[in-house]
Amino acid sequence: MLDTTALESFPSLISHGINVAGEISAPPSFQLPNSNDFDGFVKETIQMVKPAKGTTTLAFIFKEGVMVAADSRASMGGYISSQSVKKIIEINPYMLGTMAGGAADCQFWHRNLGIKCRLHELANKRRISVTGASKLLANILYSYRGMGSSVGTMIAGWDETGPGLYYVDSEGGRLKGNRFSVGSGSPYAYGVLDSGYKYDMSVEEASELARRAIYHATFRDGASGGVASVYYVGPTGRKKLSGDDVGELHYHYNPVTPSTVEQEMVEAAGP
Amino acid sequence: MTKQHANWSPYDNNGGSCVAIAGSDYCVIAADTRMSTGYNILTRDYSKISHLAEKCVMASSGFQADVKALQKVLSARHLTYQHQHNKQMSCPAMAQLLSNTLYYKRFFPYYSFNVLGGLDSEGKGCVFTYDAVGSYERVGYSSQGSGSTLIMPFLDNQLKSPSPLLLPAQDAVTPLSEAEAVDLVKTVFASATERDIYTGDKVEIVILNAGGIHREFMDLRKTDAFTEECMFMIDLF
Numbered sequence: 001m002l003d004t005t006a007l008e009s010f011p012s013l014i015s016h017g018i019n020v021a022g023e024i025s026a027p028p029s030f031q032l033p034n035s036n037d038f039d040g041f042v043k044e045t046i047q048m049v050k051p052a053k054g055t056t057t058l059a060f061i062f063k064e065g066v067m068v069a070a071d072s073r074a075s076m077g078g079y080i081s082s083q084s085v086k087k088i089i090e091i092n093p094y095m096l097g098t099m100a101g102g103a104a105d106c107q108f109w110h111r112n113l114g115i116k117c118r119l120h121e122l123a124n125k126r127r128i129s130v131t132g133a134s135k136l137l138a139n140i141l142y143s144y145r146g147m148g149s150s151v152g153t154m155i156a157g158w159d160e161t162g163p164g165l166y167y168v169d170s171e172g173g174r175l176k177g178n179r180f181s182v183g184s185g186s187p188y189a190y191g192v193l194d195s196g197y198k199y200d201m202s203v204e205e206a207s208e209l210a211r212r213a214i215y216h217a218t219f220r221d222g223a224s225g226g227v228a229s230v231y232y233v234g235p236t237g238r239k240k241l242s243g244d245d246v247g248e249l250h251y252h253y254n255p256v257t258p259s260t261v262e263q264e265m266v267e268a269a270g271p
Numbered sequence: 272m273t274k275q276h277a278n279w280s281p282y283d284n285n286g287g288s289c290v291a292i293a294g295s296d297y298c299v300i301a302a303d304t305r306m307s308t309g310y311n312i313l314t315r316d317y318s319k320i321s322h323l324a325e326k327c328v329m330a331s332s333g334f335q336a337d338v339k340a341l342q343k344v345l346s347a348r349h350l351t352y353q354h355q356h357n358k359q360m361s362c363p364a365m366a367q368l369l370s371n372t373l374y375y376k377r378f379f380p381y382y383s384f385n386v387l388g389g390l391d392s393e394g395k396g397c398v399f400t401y402d403a404v405g406s407y408e409r410v411g412y413s414s415q416g417s418g419s420t421l422i423m424p425f426l427d428n429q430l431k432s433p434s435p436l437l438l439p440a441q442d443a444v445t446p447l448s449e450a451e452a453v454d455l456v457k458t459v460f461a462s463a464t465e466r467d468i469y470t471g472d473k474v475e476i477v478i479l480n481a482g483g484i485h486r487e488f489m490d491l492r493k494t495d496a497f498t499e500e501c502m503f504m505i506d507l508f
Contacts, residue, residue, distance in 0.1 A: 036273050072436050074406075079420060082400070084434040085408060103406035108374040147378055227436040243438035 054223025056185030056214055057087055057098040058193060059154045059165055061178045062201050065234035066156040066163045068096050069210035071185065071218050071246070072226030074103055083226040092117055093237045095133060095157030100183040101150035101170065109151060113137050130157040130164025134174055142172035152182040158233050185217030185224035192216045203232060207241045215253065218246040282334050282382045283308055286469025287319055288418030289330035290456055291388035292430065293396030293411050297449045297480040300388040301456045302330040302416075303464075303491065304473040315472035315493065322484065324349055327362040327389035328477050329369070332416030333403070334382035341381050344372055362389030366399040366407060373405030380404050384415035389479055396479075409435070418463035418470040425459060453478065457489050464491045 057070040070087035073080060087099040089110040097113065099106035116136050120128040128136075134155040141151055151170040158164070167175045167182065179197065181189040192213040201209065207230045214228040228249060230242045244252075258266075289302040302319040305312060320330045321342040329345070331338040348368060352360050360368070366387050373381055380403050387399040387407075400413035411432045414422040433441035447455065453476060460474040471491050478485045492499060 037276075072434065076402075081402070082408060082410075084410065084436055086436065102404070104370075104374055104377070104402060104404035107370070107406050108377075149377065227434045229436050229438075240438055243434075243436045245434065245437065 054221075055087060055100045055183035056181070056189050056217035056221060056224040057100050057154065057183050058179075058181035058186070058189050058210060058213055059098060059156045060180070060193065060197065060206075060210070061163045061165050062197075062199055062206050064201075064203050064206070065158060065232060066096075066165055067206045067210045067230065067232055068098060068154070068156050069214050069228065069230045070098055071214055071224040071228055073218075073224055075223050080225075085226070086229075088229055088231050090238065091133070091155075091157075092127075094127065094159070094233065095130065095155065096231055096233060096238055097137075098154045098156075098182065100152040105149040105151045105170070106153060109137060109140065110153070112140070127159060129159040129161065130155055130166060131159075131161075131176075133157070134164075134166035134168050138168045138172065138174035141168065141170050145170070145172045154180050154182060156233055158235055158237075163233070181213070181217075183217075183224065185214075185221035188217040188220045189213040203234075203241075207232065211242060211244065211249070212253070215246055215249045219250065282337075284333060284382070284417075285313070285335045286417045287332040288414060288416035288422060288460070288463055288467065288470045289319060289332050289384070289386045290414045290422060290426070290459060291330065291386045291398040291400075291412065292426075292447070292452045292456065293388065293398040294447060294449060294452055295396065296390075296394055297452070297478060298328075298388040298390060298396035298398065299449070299452045299456055299476060299478050300328045300330050300386065301460065301474055301476040302332065303418075303460060303470045304475055304488075305469065305471050306335060307469050310468075312472075318475055320475055320477055321346075322477075323360075323387075324362070324365055324389070325359040326479060327360065327365045327387065328479060328484075329385055329387050330415075331383045331385045333384045337381040338383045341369075341372065341383050341385075345369060348372075361392050362387070362397050362399075363391055363409075365389070366397075366409070369399075369401065370405040370407045373401065373403070377404050384419075386413050386415050388477075390481075394481060414459075416470075418460075418467040421463050421466055422459050425462065426455075429455060449478065449480065453487075460489070460491055 054075045055071060059068040068088055072085050072087060074082040074085045089097045089099060091097050091110060091114045097110045113136060117128045117133050149170050153168050155166045165177060167180045196209045210230045211228055218224040225246055227243050228246050232239050232241050286307040287303050287305055291300045304316050306314050306317040319332055322328050323345050349360050369387060385401040389397060391397045398410050398413050399407050400410050401407045412426050412430050456476055464471045472493055474489050474491055476487050
């Protein structure tokens with residue numbers, strides 16, 4: 001018997017969902033939604049799975065403390081609404097939060113978290129731990145789960161137990177870890193960060209690694225850009241280490257040297 | 272069961288553009304005066320600017336019903352503040368109040384794109400720019416509304432100041448003088464009127480400085496060049 005599967009024409013993509021007798025012999029077709037408005041439905045699903053949170057933020061724990069870095073671009077669809085957004089939010093003098101996702105959601109809830117942390121200090125006569133602060137935020141976000149807010153944040157700080165780093169998101173997730181990157185540029189940042197990371201780095205080496213990781217993410221991800229900010233949180237509190245325009249960083253890492261042809265042409269042009 | 276879509280929307284977009292520029296000791300806030308719905312013009316003489324506090328002015332484009340409601344809420348809150356603290360709200364304080372007010376309606380937002388301008392406690396110009404749900408940022412200049420995608424690149428070209436995130440920090444206010452800034456605003460609206468159908472008629476310009484508040488108007492193109500000519504000949508305006 002000849003194998004004629006290769007001769008079959010492509011099946012019709014419109015499945016009517018009717019259970020026709022002899023369906024076993026029907027050509028294979030995609031399962032499609034039983035919808036009147038197919039285009040609208042598809043648009044909605046694409047929106048659902050679309051990689052959200054156009055940004056690059058990262059944070060990691062190392063020997064000397066916690067390093068936190070982020071870009072500063074805000075986009076509304078394809079329009080760059082700002083190149084100077086503060087994505088590293090100062091919750092209090094020893095704790096930082098990063099912003100990824102909805103700008104208003106992150107700003108508001110971090111401000112709210114700062115208030116709650118201060119109230120905790122006043123009520124308990126001691127600073128709140130990073131574990132506690134991240135739990136407060138995670139619980140609030142969990143209660144708003146499914147309502148459409150978009151928050152992908154890292155809470156980084158130094159408390160009695162040493163350096164602390166948690167990832168908290170608007171799905172209600174909360175993860176403790178040593179190394180995180182959040183946002184559309186995070187795959188690129190992870191590549192640089194993971195390959196260059198050593199626990200025993202000095203503060204200078206760690207800040208350079210963080211800066212480089214952000215730079216590389218802004219280079220490849222259209223939704224990230226602006227200024228790469230790097231913060232350090234240590235036993236004495238938080239400190240901003242650098243803020244560099246990524247366009248200028250590009251030429252810092254890839255200096256322009258005139259080629260020999262250009263040199264000759266300059267010389268040939270004469271005095 | 273397919274998802275039901277609403278036949279009626281609580282929102283409408285009345286169009287218009289707003290701009291604000293911060294200077295070393297002044298702030299210029301401007302908005303056009305056209306109010307539209309769809310392809311119709313509702314009025315050519317509607318103010319989108321609200322004087323919230325002594326040194327704080329807000330310009331808002333978007334859905335003017337929501338803008339009006341927002342202005343009323345902020346005015347009322349400011350009055351309460353004055354009674355409780357015996358002083359006017361500073362511009363940065365009003366900026367945060369606006370952000371919180373917008374976020375409290377996060378799940379049924381004010382369809383209002385705002386720009387807040389004024390003088391900070393040191394007398395320097397400050398501009399705050401917002402999205403519809405309250406995220407805000409202090410900047411040297413900003414534009415919002417239907418013409419913002421036309422206006423913003425031009426302002427970036429003329430005024431681009433170093434980002435406030437750079438380290439070592441560099442000042443964000445524009446080096447322009449007050450007269451130059453007003454002139455720039457007039458140019459910007461004249462250009463936006465050419466290419467944005469929702470921007471036109473008149474531009475209302477408010478200038479805040481140590482001497483107080485000053486308001487002026489400038490006529491803009493109401494319609495296409497041929498009809499303008501006809502209107503001029505028949506003396507329609």
